[in-house]
Every structure is written in C-alpha cells, then in structure tokens.
Amino acid sequence: MTGALAVFDVDGTLIDSRARIGRAMSFAYRKAGLPDPGFERTRTVVGLALREAFIALEPDASPALISELEAGYVEAFLALQDDASSAETPYDGAFECLEALAGAGWRLAIATGKTRRGLDRLFAAHDIRGLFDACVCADDGPGKPHPFMIEESLRAAGARAARAVMIGDAVHDMRMAAAAGVRAMGVSWGFARPEEMLEAGAHEVHDGFDSLRASLARFARESAR
Structure with missing residues (x-):
C-alpha cells in the first residue's frame, strides 16, 4: 500500500x-x-x-x-x-491508469467543476465510482482554484498533503494544488497549454498516461521516505 x-x-x-x-x-x-x-x-x-x-x-x-x-x-x-x-468519452488509458493506481494501493479522489448531477451521470455511464475514496464537485463548496476540493479529498481519504498529487489539465487545477500545498501534475491533452500550466505552478506536465503513472510511482516511493 x-x-x-x-x-x-x-x-x-x-x-x-x-x-x-x-x-x-x-x-x-x-x-x-x-x-x-x-x-x-x-x-x-x-x-x-x-x-x-x-x-x-x-x-x-x-x-x-x-x-x-x-x-x-x-x-x-x-x-x-x-x-x-x-459524447463524453474517456481518454485512451485513463481508466486503466485509475485501475492500476488503485491496485497499487493509491487512494483516489475526484475534484471537478461538474455538478453532482453531472458527476452521477458520468458514473452511470462508466462503472468507476468504486475506485474513488472521495468525489468532490462544484456543489460541495468553493470552486477551483480555492483549495477546498483538495482539502476535502485529503480529509475524506485520510491522507496528508505531503503525500498527495493533483492531476489536471487546467491552470485552475495547478493553482488549486499550490493553494492546498500538494504536488501539481499537468496533462497536455486537455484544455490548457503546457506552458500555461507550468506558469500556474505545475511541477511537471505529461503527454500520456504511461509517463504520468511512472511519475506517480516515483512520487509514491520518494514521499514515503
């Protein structure tokens, strides 16, 4: 674990x-x-x-x-x-990444600007709800880049900020991570450009889920020391 x-x-x-x-x-x-x-x-x-x-x-x-x-x-x-x-479709490798992380003992959470109704529709279409320890959305409290969503995820998962990572595609995700004091990892296939995320506080930006998983594995080892 x-x-x-x-x-x-x-x-x-x-x-x-x-x-x-x-x-x-x-x-x-x-x-x-x-x-x-x-x-x-x-x-x-x-x-x-x-x-x-x-x-x-x-x-x-x-x-x-x-x-x-x-x-x-x-x-x-x-x-x-x-x-x-x-259609709202999963990116190639997205759900496989989640399943691999869960299998390796990671705690997983969602922090999204979607409403609870929108998030429930996503879970109805894709059977992934059971992978997550926490699912925090726009209906639950202050939105990004306020740190609330990450802080609530930490509380619900029983995790420490020093052992947590935020993964997102937007500058709001990176700023939220900085405000919450957690590591920020950007992904390049969404809405923000890599340079925008780096300027907003991303520690790194990944071009694929394989690279992301490798970096998360390193983080898990190093943050456990």
Missing part, C-alpha cells in the same frame, strides 16, 4: 468533453443573443464552476444575463447527452 493520494480532475483529464462543452457554450451564447466565445476563450474557464466560468468570461454582465447563460448551457448540455458526435 502506498498511502498516497491522487486527486484527478475530470473534463480534459480523464474524459474528453471538448465537443460537448464547446457546443453547449455556443448554444448558450446564441440563445442570449451574444457572439460565440469560441474555443480559445472557452478553454480558459473549463474546470470552474459554471456560474464562475460565465462571470470570468463576461465580468461586466448583469446577474440576470449570467443566469441566462447558465440556463442555456445546461439546456444544451443535457440535450446533447444522446448525441454521439458530442
């Missing part, structure tokens, strides 16, 4: 949700009479709680407009559930 804790982001880290997020965002903006924000703007807020994401994108918008954007996004996101072209 390693006794170490790996906290995973979901969107852009374990699950490829780029198409659905992009289409839902486009719909929300069109419905509100605003121009499509496009991928470059959208990617900067993925990982934040939904309302916080729209506030970040539209800091001068009224609360009513923010609520309208939220409602439009949720409407589109739910409508796209059965659209194969917008």
Whole structure:
C-alpha cells in the first residue's frame, strides 16, 4: 500500500468533453443573443464552476444575463447527452491508469467543476465510482482554484498533503494544488497549454498516461521516505 493520494480532475483529464462543452457554450451564447466565445476563450474557464466560468468570461454582465447563460448551457448540455458526435468519452488509458493506481494501493479522489448531477451521470455511464475514496464537485463548496476540493479529498481519504498529487489539465487545477500545498501534475491533452500550466505552478506536465503513472510511482516511493 502506498498511502498516497491522487486527486484527478475530470473534463480534459480523464474524459474528453471538448465537443460537448464547446457546443453547449455556443448554444448558450446564441440563445442570449451574444457572439460565440469560441474555443480559445472557452478553454480558459473549463474546470470552474459554471456560474464562475460565465462571470470570468463576461465580468461586466448583469446577474440576470449570467443566469441566462447558465440556463442555456445546461439546456444544451443535457440535450446533447444522446448525441454521439458530442459524447463524453474517456481518454485512451485513463481508466486503466485509475485501475492500476488503485491496485497499487493509491487512494483516489475526484475534484471537478461538474455538478453532482453531472458527476452521477458520468458514473452511470462508466462503472468507476468504486475506485474513488472521495468525489468532490462544484456543489460541495468553493470552486477551483480555492483549495477546498483538495482539502476535502485529503480529509475524506485520510491522507496528508505531503503525500498527495493533483492531476489536471487546467491552470485552475495547478493553482488549486499550490493553494492546498500538494504536488501539481499537468496533462497536455486537455484544455490548457503546457506552458500555461507550468506558469500556474505545475511541477511537471505529461503527454500520456504511461509517463504520468511512472511519475506517480516515483512520487509514491520518494514521499514515503
């Protein structure tokens, strides 16, 4: 048993949700009479709680407009559930990585900007809930980059910050890790660019799950000393 804790982001880290997020965002903006924000703007807020994401994108918008954007996004996101072209699919090697870590004695947690309902839909589609000691989402408390999600994961898993790692694809994940005092590992296949994550505090950025697993194994050995 390693006794170490790996906290995973979901969107852009374990699950490829780029198409659905992009289409839902486009719909929300069109419905509100605003121009499509496009991928470059959208990617900067993925990982934040939904309302916080729209506030970040539209800091001068009224609360009513923010609520309208939220409602439009949720409407589109739910409508796209059965659209194969917008399916939320696991990245190659993602679930195998989780299973290997669990088998090696790692404690696992999720820290996501998804709602509890969204997270439950993910678990209904993919039988992975039993792998996690903690699942913390946007409904549970302050969102990223506040350290709450990691702190709650540490508490639920009975782990120490010195033996914990945050794995994510966004600058918000890296900043949350820094705020919580845990190691930050970025992955390059999601929304943020490697240089953005490194600037935000990532200790390293990985291009594949094999590299990530090898680094986690080293961390487990070294942090146990």
